[in-house]
Amino acid sequence: MIPRYTRPELAAIWAPQTKFRIWFEIEAHAASRMAELGIIPEKAARTIWDKGGSATFDVDRIDEIEREVKHDVIAFLTHLAEFVGPEARFVHQGMTSSDVLDTCLSVQLARAADLLLAGMDRVLAALKKRAEEHKNSVCVGRSHGIHAEPTTFGLKLAGFYAEFARGKKRLEAAREEIATCAISGAVGTFANIDPSVEEYVAAKMGLTPEPVSTQVIPRDRHAAFFAALGIIASSIENVATEIRHLQRTEVLEVEEYFSAGQKGSSAMPHKRNPILTENLTGLARLVRMSVIPALENVALWHERDISHSSVERGIGPDATAHLDFALNRLAGVIEKLVVYPERMRENMDCLGGLIHSQRVLLALTQAGVSREEAYSLVQRNAMPAWRGESQFLDNLKADADVTNRLSHNELCALFDLGYHTKHVDTIFRRVFG
Numbered sequence: 001m002i003p004r005y006t007r008p009e010l011a012a013i014w015a016p017q018t019k020f021r022i023w024f025e026i027e028a029h030a031a032s033r034m035a036e037l038g039i040i041p042e043k044a045a046r047t048i049w050d051k052g053g054s055a056t057f058d059v060d061r062i063d064e065i066e067r068e069v070k071h072d073v074i075a076f077l078t079h080l081a082e083f084v085g086p087e088a089r090f091v092h093q094g095m096t097s098s099d100v101l102d103t104c105l106s107v108q109l110a111r112a113a114d115l116l117l118a119g120m121d122r123v124l125a126a127l128k129k130r131a132e133e134h135k136n137s138v139c140v141g142r143s144h145g146i147h148a149e150p151t152t153f154g155l156k157l158a159g160f161y162a163e164f165a166r167g168k169k170r171l172e173a174a175r176e177e178i179a180t181c182a183i184s185g186a187v188g189t190f191a192n193i194d195p196s197v198e199e200y201v202a203a204k205m206g207l208t209p210e211p212v213s214t215q216v217i218p219r220d221r222h223a224a225f226f227a228a229l230g231i232i233a234s235s236i237e238n239v240a241t242e243i244r245h246l247q248r249t250e251v252l253e254v255e256e257y258f259s260a261g262q263k264g265s266s267a268m269p270h271k272r273n274p275i276l277t278e279n280l281t282g283l284a285r286l287v288r289m290s291v292i293p294a295l296e297n298v299a300l301w302h303e304r305d306i307s308h309s310s311v312e313r314g315i316g317p318d319a320t321a322h323l324d325f326a327l328n329r330l331a332g333v334i335e336k337l338v339v340y341p342e343r344m345r346e347n348m349d350c351l352g353g354l355i356h357s358q359r360v361l362l363a364l365t366q367a368g369v370s371r372e373e374a375y376s377l378v379q380r381n382a383m384p385a386w387r388g389e390s391q392f393l394d395n396l397k398a399d400a401d402v403t404n405r406l407s408h409n410e411l412c413a414l415f416d417l418g419y420h421t422k423h424v425d426t427i428f429r430r431v432f433g
Contacts, residue, residue, distance in 0.1 A: 119327030
């Protein structure tokens, strides 16, 4: 995790001390259930909880042991025994390392997902508020980056809201899918541990038992989780790219908030750059980097190998940290986004009314002109306006082939902006209910 792009709440989930505390809870809950089953003495389970529960695990000491034994879980269990004493022989009865590692990863990913969902809610709230604020702020819609027809800035934001609402549903499903527990022992057969231990630990850790764990939790679950993160990251980039385009000097319909004392360039004091949305574009790439490795982790040798392990040590913390940071940064950008409705109107009018060309085309066809001829009539009057030589409406009024079909009043009526925004309320109801 890069500290610059990691919020403390997310970093805490992946901290070594947090990991070892989860490991301990998994082992201690398993011991409690084994004591209930009479597999280990009840006194041993109480001692494990009493002495291990109050312990502050020494990360340096665990690392020291691991350098000798070359096994992270054994290193932890050895250190735990230093606290628990002789009763530690009852820890990890019938379990294997993956029971601890995979169940812990499930807990961490579920906790990270909860933070991410909170970030999604903040983004959604910001998008909804600004969409309602600019519901009727008319601006030009663009296709291929070129002026097309009028829309509203509120509709742009409503579209992003709907996209993030879908992303939230995917993340909720991914959280549910990843929150599974495996305490099934070597090769996942429960030969040396009762299945009820898994059920007990799962309930205590807020998870559900994995139906078939083989010895590891199937990695298609993790692939779905990271894929959901990747899609959300792409949605973040989608919003960021739109803002970056709209902030260009030639457009300047919106602008990132520029605080007092902020500097845009070390060389040019006038600069106000879209640095936050550019940063979001980069962070989205970092999150998506985790998707292909997660997909490649699905295929493991037989009942277990550890080819996935090194990958997940990286992508688990990094992808969740970067996405958590990006969601909260995006929410802040939207909350403070400076919007210029007057500039939107100026830009919309800069082509001399060409944004109404389709209405004229359709009106001519309704008046009996073939579509091919109507298209030709509209285009020949549009091109001079495109070159800045005249106004589109004036050209149409001066064209006898057009006015033979449409009166001046009928032509003027085709340039009404309200025609293009008459269904905004309908779309808002579909999006926001």
